[in-house]
Amino acid sequence: MKPGPNECKLYLDHIPRALAIDMDGRIIYMNNQCADYLMVNRYESLGKMIIDVFPYTQMIEGLKYNDTRIVFYNSNVGVNVP
Numbered sequence: 186m187k188p189g190p191n192e193c194k195l196y197l198d199h200i201p202r203a204l205a206i207d208m209d210g211r212i213i214y215m216n217n218q219c220a221d222y223l224m225v226n227r228y229e230s231l232g233k234m235i236i237d238v239f240p241y242t243q244m245i246e247g248l249k250y251n252d253t254r255i256v257f258y259n260s261n262v263g264v265n266v267p
Contacts, residue, residue: 197214198217202218202219204216206248210235210244210248211233211234211235212231212234212235212238213232225238
């Protein structure tokens with residue numbers, strides 16, 4: 186059985202410092218732990234470009250591919266999946 190949006194949000198809410206962006210680099214999800222770490226308002230950050238909220242991120246690098254893929258990389262805040 187495939188999890189619905191509420192179940193997915195529940196999972197993401199419990200991953201330390203979870204952040205998701207769309208293929209344009211806009212923030213589509215940020216949990217409270219990530220917002221606290223970045224010292225930003227979680228809800229005001231939604232819809233903004235990741236580079237405007239987190240200028241030192243490498244998440245934009247994962248967007249250079251023409252196909253959909255998950256890219257893992259390590260940073261000073263942990264393992265990231267753009």
